[in-house]
Amino acid sequence: MIDVETACSRVSSICQIGIVGFRDGREIFEYETLVDPCDDFSPFNIRIHGITADHVVGQPTFPHVHSEIDAMLSGRITVAHSFFDKGALASACRVHERTMIQPIWLDSVRVAKRAWPELPSHRLNALTRFLGVPHKHHDALSDARAAGMVIVRAIEHTGIDLKGWVTPANPGGGAAPKPSPFGPLKGERIAILGARRDGSLARLLAEAGARVVASVGTNTTMLVISNEQPFGRFVSASPAFRRAEDIRRKGQPIEIVGEDELRMRLGP
Known part of the structure; x- marks a missing residue:
């Protein structure tokens, strides 16, 4: 489970990364770091997450943490709440000329909408209130943990296992059978x-x-x-x-x- 915060409107400007590992519904590790985005900090983004240029002085840049992030994520099921984080990682890899990090992505927004379609909002802070999950919104580590808990609770609520959520929902299945020329539902x-x-x-x-x-x-x-x-x-x-x-x-x-x-x- 991953969440990133960005310094400005450029999605490559990652300034914080939070990763939480889960196995069998339980947290097994956490990773968090501030990142020097080598970019400007906008007042709008600072108001959201509270991270300023002063906070990242002396912190590693994205190229310095790339290999560590890649080792934790690539080839593994990785949850993000919306695919903003997926786009941010890809953009940072391009800007800093690093190989793409390639997890098996799972969007916890999609999962939540299917598990709890009755909810008026599927924003992460709304979901954590509904589920009773402790959460500090727009803190990368807390957001990553919360996204993971959304998946854990969705599995418990629906009975659909992790593999079932990762496999794209395809209720249509394969080709429909050919209709009989006769029968009470002819023409339907x-x-x-x-x-x-x-x-x-x-x-x-x-x-x-x-x-x-x-x-x-x-x-x-x-x-x-x-x-x-x-x-x-x-x-x-x-x-x-x-x-x-x-x-x-x-x-x-x-x-x-x-x-x-x-x-x-x-x-x-």
């Missing part, structure tokens, strides 16, 4: 929330004559809420559900139905 265009387009539910729908589509659109006639959907009781906050409701409000006929109800309609 059905999107599925929470299950693959090549899974057992999709095959059932296709056998009943429906065309299974990748996402909710203006031509979709039904959204089926799979029993496997990951949003729990907050499914109504999911993007697909909200899209279907928006289409319905605009006068388009689209039905939202649960998997069990639909199976009962289709019979044995």
